[in-house]
Amino acid sequence: MSVIRSVFSIFFYTINTLFWFVPIFICGIVKLIPIKGLQKLMSWTAKQCASIWVTFNTLNQTLLTPTKLNVIGLEELKLKDWYLVIANHQSWVDILVLQRVFNRKIPFLNFFLKKELIYVPVLGLCWWALDFPFMTRTSKSQLKKNPKLRGKDLETTRKACEKFKEMPVSVVNFVEGTRFTAQKHARQNSPFTHLLKPKAGGVAFVMQAMGEQISKVVNVTIHYPEGIPTFMDFAAGKVKHIDVHVEVKGVSDDLIGDYTNDPDFRVRFQSELNRVWEEKNQTLVNLKQK
Secondary structure, three states: OHHHHHHHHHHHHHHHHHHHHHHHHHHHHHOOOOOHHHHHHHHHHHHHHHHHHHHHHHHHHHHHOOOEEEEEOOOOOOOOOOEEEEEOOOOOHHHHHHHHHHEOOEOOEEEOEEHHHHHOOOHHHHHHHOOOOEEOOOOHHHHHHOHHHOOHHHHHHHHHHHHHOOOOOEEEEEOOOOOOOHHHHHHHOOOOOOOOOOOHHHHHHHHHHHOOOOOEEEEEEEEOOOOOOOHHHHHOOOOOEEEEEEEEEEOOHHHOOOOOOOHHHHHHHHHHHHHHHHHHHHHHHHHHOO
């Protein structure tokens, strides 16, 4: 039965994606015309198409992979505000979960992606047309060889955030920077039992570029009671329950500053993010004890 579920589920994901790829990609092409009003209209249209795409993906999940989502904390959310969404990251399923939980409850989710993902067939072009920022991860060794690369991610973030100012948006940042695994956890010697160390830079850059516009920070904790699933596990209906804990936080002026050039602010921001991560880790501990 799980094989049959996965075959039909993936088939409908594929058909749905290919169908909505066409209007979304057309919107992306038309946005290349340097007329601001037209670009804004095409951005709105692309996001409406993407929301319907997510709606049909959710229908597919409801019919073929009846996973029960236990969600708390959505009461304060609005469709016409700007949000920064931060979440722990364990699986590609996280993205489907976030889309399903927040679709048409807050503005369409825009994820920060590794630049290599633009080459993913079909999806890469959809993400480009939807203005997802593609980031270059610069290692310490690369910075040492070429100091001019320092601040490049900030510039990419600033350019992306300029587009986000045109209409309400939800900017998603997986603060750990990569998916959680036991090997990565051990290699980092992370102080958080169920999380990797948070990377403050990406969040700080978004706050620096858009702090005055962002209404709330949406702190999401995702827990898989039966263990971290793969996408194939999810498509096969093997994931019976997912817990999603949502906490909406206000935006303090203390969180807005020059992360790159102000060492005092950098320490303060990192300390605040570590505190949030301690609370998130405790939330996961509590969920695992249920």
